[in-house]
Amino acid sequence: MNYCSQCGESVEIGIPPGDNRERHICPACGTIHYHNPRIIAGCLPVYGDKVLLCKRAIEPRLGYWTLPAGFMENGESTEDAARRETREEACTEVQMQSLYTLTSILHVNQVQMIYLAQMPEPTFGPSEESLEVELFSEEEIPWDQLAFETIRMVLNLYFEDRKKQHFPLRHVEIDSNGFNTARVHD
Amino acid sequence: MNYCSQCGESVEIGIPPGDNRERHICPACGTIHYHNPRIIAGCLPVYGDKVLLCKRAIEPRLGYWTLPAGFMENGESTEDAARRETREEACTEVQMQSLYTLTSILHVNQVQMIYLAQMPEPTFGPSEESLEVELFSEEEIPWDQLAFETIRMVLNLYFEDRKKQHFPLRHVEIDSNGFNTARVHD
Ligand SMILES: [Zn+2]
Numbered sequence A, B: 001m002n003y004c005s006q007c008g009e010s011v012e013i014g015i016p017p018g019d020n021r022e023r024h025i026c027p028a029c030g031t032i033h034y035h036n037p038r039i040i041a042g043c044l045p046v047y048g049d050k051v052l053l054c055k056r057a058i059e060p061r062l063g064y065w066t067l068p069a070g071f072m073e074n075g076e077s078t079e080d081a082a083r084r085e086t087r088e089e090a091c092t093e094v095q096m097q098s099l100y101t102l103t104s105i106l107h108v109n110q111v112q113m114i115y116l117a118q119m120p121e122p123t124f125g126p127s128e129e130s131l132e133v134e135l136f137s138e139e140e141i142p143w144d145q146l147a148f149e150t151i152r153m154v155l156n157l158y159f160e161d162r163k164k165q166h167f168p169l170r171h172v173e174i175d176s177n178g179f180n181t182a183r184v185h186d
């Protein structure tokens, strides 16, 4: 950030009174500009013993496989966002089951929420954002062509948890050095 | 937003190619400015049969009681944020137990995450952000002096769930018309 989005003046960096962090502050209009993590919401859509993956039609990681997920928009709930992204990227309607992974990605200021979701019908298809959309059994997953390590983690957790048919919410922390083991609270 | 925070030009409103929503777009440098919901993270700190509340020292709702919670910062995890806010507002260290409520507040573009947390010691105190900090049993809660309806909801859920000693994650949706009933997934 270089300029105040309210008045257009050059912003300065400083610690506001009562705060303990550096912020972008406008010397002209006094606005303090906060920057906060953004939420990425998505689904792990399940149909029978298969999961739905999308081959990305856009950068980054064009041509690699991922779960339908994207930035939550203003005016929607986390579940709405996950459902919308799944509709937009995979052209499928899902039934939300539970929040499955909550991943804080520290070095890019993102919080990724992946919901476990059931597909009532095996109806899906490509979109502007996905070159291909397909159902994969565990053996068929294209492990060497996954777009992101967070997606690999979610899939690994899922196939592990599926053996016990128990899918507790996982808290995960990631920074530029790698993963903190997925932690489960009671 | 009136001006581009990158180059200082006046922004325009339009739908970028491949998008389906209006965004603030800079005609000079081409930057698309996205606005996304912010996360408020906090705790419901429990000590024995009591819960910890803070009397707000700052607006809004100065002088009313609330749970320790505040905006998540860049570079921290959701749990870090909840723990930090609890430290800053109530001067207490908690052990995180589980994510308890996940509330999408649609009309203000906020996602509130409240963690159930245990206090190993009844050590706490006021701060720059809290005039008083106190432990309350269910009967002692100042129900008519709570700062926010979301806090009333979390406390009501907690005392209800405590009877069964089962604290499932609740998804809640709130808009300007009021609450959608707290929903529990499986
Ligand atoms: Zn300004």
Ligand SMILES: [Zn+2]
Binding pocket: B004, B005, B006, B007, B008, B009, B026, B027, B028, B029, B030, B031
């Ligand atoms: Zn610009």
